[in-house]
Amino acid sequence: MNDDPLLKYRSLFPILEKTTYLVSHSLGAMPRTVYDQMKAYADKWATRGVRAWSEGWWDAPLETGNLLAAIFDAPAGSVIMHQNVSVAESVIASALEFKAPRNKVVYTELNFPTVQYVWEAARRRGAETFSVKSRDGMTIELADMLAAIDERTLLVEISHVLYKSGFLMDAREIIKKARAVGAMVLLDCYQSTGTVPFSVRDLEVDIVVGGSVKWLCGGPGAGYLYVRPDLMQRFEPTVTGWAAHADPFAFETGAIRYAPDARRFLHGSPSVPALYAARAGYEIISEIGVRAIRARSEKLTEWFYDACIEAGFVPTSPRDVRRRGGTVTVSVDREGGPSSPLGLAVKTELERREIIVDFRPGAGIRVSPHFYNTQEELERFIRETQQILASGAWKQHAGKGVVH
Numbered sequence: 001m002n003d004d005p006l007l008k009y010r011s012l013f014p015i016l017e018k019t020t021y022l023v024s025h026s027l028g029a030m031p032r033t034v035y036d037q038m039k040a041y042a043d044k045w046a047t048r049g050v051r052a053w054s055e056g057w058w059d060a061p062l063e064t065g066n067l068l069a070a071i072f073d074a075p076a077g078s079v080i081m082h083q084n085v086s087v088a089e090s091v092i093a094s095a096l097e098f099k100a101p102r103n104k105v106v107y108t109e110l111n112f113p114t115v116q117y118v119w120e121a122a123r124r125r126g127a128e129t130f131s132v133k134s135r136d137g138m139t140i141e142l143a144d145m146l147a148a149i150d151e152r153t154l155l156v157e158i159s160h161v162l163y164k165s166g167f168l169m170d171a172r173e174i175i176k177k178a179r180a181v182g183a184m185v186l187l188d189c190y191q192s193t194g195t196v197p198f199s200v201r202d203l204e205v206d207i208v209v210g211g212s213v214k215w216l217c218g219g220p221g222a223g224y225l226y227v228r229p230d231l232m233q234r235f236e237p238t239v240t241g242w243a244a245h246a247d248p249f250a251f252e253t254g255a256i257r258y259a260p261d262a263r264r265f266l267h268g269s270p271s272v273p274a275l276y277a278a279r280a281g282y283e284i285i286s287e288i289g290v291r292a293i294r295a296r297s298e299k300l301t302e303w304f305y306d307a308c309i310e311a312g313f314v315p316t317s318p319r320d321v322r323r324r325g326g327t328v329t330v331s332v333d334r335e336g337g338p339s340s341p342l343g344l345a346v347k348t349e350l351e352r353r354e355i356i357v358d359f360r361p362g363a364g365i366r367v368s369p370h371f372y373n374t375q376e377e378l379e380r381f382i383r384e385t386q387q388i389l390a391s392g393a394w395k396q397h398a399g400k401g402v403v404h
């Protein structure tokens with residue numbers, strides 16, 4: 001497994017030279033080519049000045065979106081860049097009318113908190129929210145999800161892969177049920193894009209959001225929004241601005257005339273530097289292909305899952321690889337369980353030893369091998385964790401660990 005052809009990409013990621021980097025569910029490693037992209041951005045500004053807008057900057061949200069569209073099989077012109085998921089979902093929420101009887105928004109309590117805040121805020125505008133509860137704190141039962149979706153449902157908001165546990169939701173079945181009752185589905189693919197292959201066309205999903213910080217290795221400030229082209233015209237966001245106008249440089253006064261394509265979801269001037277940086281990661285992911293990344297991820301995580309059990313740890317992610325994204329969560333405290341603060345102390349000592357993972361109460365330590373990681377690095381995580389537990393080296397960090 002240490003001679004996998006994908007390992008030739010390791011040299012593109014500077015941090016891997018000295019660090020065992022297993023935290024791509026949080027912040028993917030920076031590709032070396034980000035330096036070139038940032039220089040290209042600065043050179044353009046320095047030499048072209050205001051002409052930069054018409055020479056690529058203004059179109060960057062759509063052009064960058066097209067690179068992502070190719071990754072998840074969306075048609076060109078259907079993906080637009082935003083700063084982050086929270087903004088992208090707020091733009092969608094602003095376009096919805098929450099009129100009874102179809103004013104229900106279904107989400108799950110294991111969604112990333114930021115999106116729960118967005119939809120709870122929509123209650124003030126007439127939305128009735130329904131949060132599907134988890135039975136075990138790590139997964140959502142499909143039956144519970146399907147039962148919550150009914151004729152009163154306007155929108156279903158789900159994470160494709162749950163951030164806390166790595167649980168992979170059955171998006172296809174949920175979309176099928178939503179369609180049958182006339183509801184839309186908004187799929188948050190932040191934890192799947194770049195590690196779990198999917199096609200928006202094949203899934204027939206209505207709306208997709210995500211960001212670039214994690215598996216896409218694209219850095220912060222590059223969130224994305226896909227809306228099914230045949231649905232787009234129905235959305236007239238009230239969170240809007242001149243970049244969403246059909247002809248922004250006509251400087252028309254009064255009410256907006258929305259752009260016919262995904263630009264209609266924009267607001268003001270784009271965050272250009274973030275979009276330059278993000279392209280470096282997208283290019284590498286596209287070149288490798290998410291299918292190949294997933295195949296490697298399955299091999300590494302399957303091996304790791306069993307190796308953790310053998311080492312005396314307790315994996316808390318689903319056992320079945322088909323129900324897991326790229327992350328395996330593991331409790332290193334057999335008695336205390338996955339919420340034990342011992343996990344945070346161990347993670348902190350690992351970090352001091354240049355092994356980067358993170359910790360979430362309820363799940364334990366999150367470990368995420370990406371295409372650039374080796375089995376040897378996972379072995380190192382296990383070996384050092386055992387040593388930290390046996391030697392008591394974690395005690396110096398007890399009650400002091402930093403969550404990020």
Ligand SMILES: Cc1ncc(COP(=O)(O)O)c(C=O)c1O
Pocket residue numbers: 083084085086087112114159161162163188189190191210211223
């Ligand atoms: C599934 C998921 N959605 C959303 C976010 C973050 O949202 P935002 O882009 O608004 O920071 C994260 C993690 O940071 C996440 O894991």
